Amino acid sequence: MYVYPVFKLQGLIKDRIPTSFESHSQQLSWAKGTLQDISREHHPTDYLAARLDRETKIAKQLGTLGGGNHFIEVVYSEGSEQVWCMLHSGSRNVGNTTASFYDQVAGNRGVALRGHAGSLNYLEIDSADGQDYLKDMQWCQAYARENRRSMLDLMVSSVEEVTGKRADMSRAVNAHHNFCQCEKCRFYDHKTGAVKEKDLWVTRKGATSARAGQYGIIPGSMGVGSYIVKGRGARGSWQSCSHGAGRTMSRTRAKKIIPQEDFEASMRGIICDTDPAVRDEAPQAYKDLGQVLKNQADLVEVEHRLLPLVNVKGFEEKGSFSGGRSSSRGSFSPGGRKRSKSKKKQRKASRRT
Numbered sequence: 001m002y003v004y005p006v007f008k009l010q011g012l013i014k015d016r017i018p019t020s021f022e023s024h025s026q027q028l029s030w031a032k033g034t035l036q037d038i039s040r041e042h043h044p045t046d047y048l049a050a051r052l053d054r055e056t057k058i059a060k061q062l063g064t065l066g067g068g069n070h071f072i073e074v075v076y077s078e079g080s081e082q083v084w085c086m087l088h089s090g091s092r093n094v095g096n097t098t099a100s101f102y103d104q105v106a107g108n109r110g111v112a113l114r115g116h117a118g119s120l121n122y123l124e125i126d127s128a129d130g131q132d133y134l135k136d137m138q139w140c141q142a143y144a145r146e147n148r149r150s151m152l153d154l155m156v157s158s159v160e161e162v163t164g165k166r167a168d169m170s171r172a173v174n175a176h177h178n179f180c181q182c183e184k185c186r187f188y189d190h191k192t193g194a195v196k197e198k199d200l201w202v203t204r205k206g207a208t209s210a211r212a213g214q215y216g217i218i219p220g221s222m223g224v225g226s227y228i229v230k231g232r233g234a235r236g237s238w239q240s241c242s243h244g245a246g247r248t249m250s251r252t253r254a255k256k257i258i259p260q261e262d263f264e265a266s267m268r269g270i271i272c273d274t275d276p277a278v279r280d281e282a283p284q285a286y287k288d289l290g291q292v293l294k295n296q297a298d299l300v301e302v303e304h305r306l307l308p309l310v311n312v313k314g315f316e317e318k319g320s321f322s323g324g325r326s327s328s329r330g331s332f333s334p335g336g337r338k339r340s341k342s343k344k345k346q347r348k349a350s351r352r353t
């Protein structure tokens with residue numbers, strides 16, 4: 001039985017944090033200062049600085065969730081009274097378009113690495129373009145962190161409003177994933193047979209950092225919750241672990257083969273939207289989280305198992321259905337939000353990392 005009105009909490013979160021293609025109609029009060037702070041620390045190139053001057057959307061998207069597998073969750077810790085606020089989102093449109101821009105810059109050089117997955121454009125780190133990319137990529141990473149922090153602030157104040165309890169922010173965990181950073185690496189050099197130590201740019205795609213003692217988050221799906229883990233610093237994985245359960249099937253296949261009733265049944269007891277537009281995110285479309293954790297027991301140890309109470313996802317409502325539907329306990333209509341561009345244009349610029 002819920003002690004606090006969790007429906008109210010779901011409503012407050014959905015009212016305060018824009019999802020899918022929506023932005024804040026007015027930038028948050030701290031957005032301008034935050035963007036200036038990011039630029040002071042990670043000097044954007046002329047390309048990105050010009051966009052920051054021109055595109056008000058960058059400020060308005062600070063504190064917004066996005067769509068796809070991005071989520072906001074109120075979760076509880078198995079075997080304790082604790083409730084956690086969790087969210088998954090990234091650098092939004094500015095990150096996506098900046099990455100595409102440099103991909104094109106690299107592509108224009110006409111050099112590509114060829115592999116099983118096709119060809120990959122690349123820039124040499126020491127080249128001018130490579131250095132520009134690193135600057136703007138780090139700017140976008142900082143934006144992603146601030147985006148999450150902004151949403152967490154909005155979420156924590158919503159929880160406080162409903163429960164009268166303030167979150168313990170000293171225990172906050174931030175985990176980037178699908179990112180790149182320079183790290184001191186110890187590795188075996190196959191050419192010389194020696195163990196070397198060197199600063200290298202490590203890209204983690206589908207992975208997150210798991211240094212010894214470092215806290216991390218491994219989410220499963222909207223129906224099964226997540227794990228808080230502690231890294232073991234395994235050298236064989238470049239001190240990394242998986243950053244989620246991962247999908248077993250494409251979004252198109254999920255929508256085709258998962259019956260709507262099965263999706264709704266798997267979400268029973270969780271306050272969430274089970275609109276058919278979210279079915280590609282159904283738990284049935286993801287791997288077994290317990291097995292994923294077992295498979296990487298040498299990379300991380302489990303600190304907490306977290307189970308979902310409230311889940312919020314971004315999705316595009318179809319037809320006349322205008323409110324989020326809760327799987328089991330009634331319905332809630334989110335407040336109106338301004339859409340700034342045509343859906344088609346926005347869809348083109350969307351990303352699901």
Ligand SMILES: Nc1nc2c(ncn2[C@@H]2O[C@H](COP(=O)(O)O)[C@@H](O)[C@H]2O)c(=O)[nH]1
Pocket residue numbers: 069070071073088178206219220221222223224225226243244245246247281286311313352353
């Ligand atoms: N706890 C939740 N986990 C979720 C949800 N939707 C997806 N997921 C998991 O997160 C990762 C995210 O990784 P990404 O690289 O695909 O962004 C994904 O693999 C799922 O395992 C959710 O609503 N709640």
Ligand SMILES: [Mn+2]
Pocket residue numbers: 088090177178352353
């Ligand atoms: Mn992601």
